[in-house]
Amino acid sequence: MHELAVTESLLAIVVQSAKENRAQKVTDITLSIGALSSIIDDSVQFYWNHISKGTVAEKATLHFNRIPATMLCLDCSTEFTLEDDLIPCPNCDSINLNIIAGEEFQVDSIEIEKEEENNNETKS
Amino acid sequence: MKQRVEIVKRILDSNEQLAEQNRKKLDNHQVFAINVMASPGAGKTTFILQTIAKLSQSLRLGVIEGDTAPVTIDADKITAAGMPAVQINTGGDCHLDANMVGLAIDQLDLDEIDLLLIENVGNLICPAGFALGNHANILISSVPEGDDKPYKYPNIYRNIDVLIINKIDLLPYVDFRMDYFREGVEMLNPGLKTFAVSSKTGEGFENWIAWLQERVVGAQE
Numbered sequence: 411m412h413e414l415a416v417t418e419s420l421l422a423i424v425v426q427s428a429k430e431n432r433a434q435k436v437t438d439i440t441l442s443i444g445a446l447s448s449i450i451d452d453s454v455q456f457y458w459n460h461i462s463k464g465t466v467a468e469k470a471t472l473h474f475n476r477i478p479a480t481m482l483c484l485d486c487s488t489e490f491t492l493e494d495d496l497i498p499c500p501n502c503d504s505i506n507l508n509i510i511a512g513e514e515f516q517v518d519s520i521e522i523e524k525e526e527e528n529n530n531e532t533k534s
Numbered sequence: 535m536k537q538r539v540e541i542v543k544r545i546l547d548s549n550e551q552l553a554e555q556n557r558k559k560l561d562n563h564q565v566f567a568i569n570v571m572a573s574p575g576a577g578k579t580t581f582i583l584q585t586i587a588k589l590s591q592s593l594r595l596g597v598i599e600g601d602t603a604p605v606t607i608d609a610d611k612i613t614a615a616g617m618p619a620v621q622i623n624t625g626g627d628c629h630l631d632a633n634m635v636g637l638a639i640d641q642l643d644l645d646e647i648d649l650l651l652i653e654n655v656g657n658l659i660c661p662a663g664f665a666l667g668n669h670a671n672i673l674i675s676s677v678p679e680g681d682d683k684p685y686k687y688p689n690i691y692r693n694i695d696v697l698i699i700n701k702i703d704l705l706p707y708v709d710f711r712m713d714y715f716r717e718g719v720e721m722l723n724p725g726l727k728t729f730a731v732s733s734k735t736g737e738g739f740e741n742w743i744a745w746l747q748e749r750v751v752g753a754q755e
Contacts, residue, residue: 412627412628412663412664415627415629416663419548422548423543427539427541433539441545447689448662448689481721495685496685496688498721505717505720505721506720506724507724513692515544515545516542516543517542517545518541519538521536522538523535523536524535
């Protein structure tokens, strides 16, 4: 739904980081996206292909590290992963739960290409 | 030469920084701001109008109206109720963001406002991700939408401070299992402050208004 705005923010972060590291090119970007964050990978990739054109990160590959929603039951300490629906604790049926993973929404790292600092080393 | 650069930064970090600026601006003028979110048709505007009607004697209010299209129906209703209202047209965007709200705040005389009500775009997905700089997030869930909403849109139930169950006057006519609904909410946001109201009849508003008044006064101390 709001993937365009999200992808624009992503591009700004990547371009900034590329500049700080004097990158010539960004080749790969790794993102952590929790299952509860309502972001659709394909949609981000689609916008990315368009808005990254002409930037240092054009044609960079996006890698989505999908993190499942994980709940902790505060009554019996069972940890369980949500598949589709929100469910009570499968062990004791409690609704006293904590979400311990699945809300991530961040850029983890980028891979960049840099110019060789010393051109003499390129003889080989 | 290839190199890996660790970043670890929240993708909407820049929005969050702008939201922080909005928050500071509001705090400097002792304005308490709430962000009202809901699906289309849940009764956001009627809820805001009812809240205005109950508070306009005791507090100075302002309203920011978010809409996806340049229609001023909602803002007109608010202005007709005698309140300063700024309309934000998101140009099709599905949510308000901190930048839009910042621009709207600058159009209001904050020294003349105690409570700012921000009506977000009708949507249960996108507004949840964008901080605006307000002090409390309010979600309105209305009875005719069904009792499965927390199960289908868990994210929006996570970062809210108050849940309003609206249109309770329709409970006799709709299959809405209150227990099932509340169980879903409890799993996502334990102990969430919840008020069941009818914005049409005004039923249940006393407790909501008392809660809100207390928070506004707290912001001014």
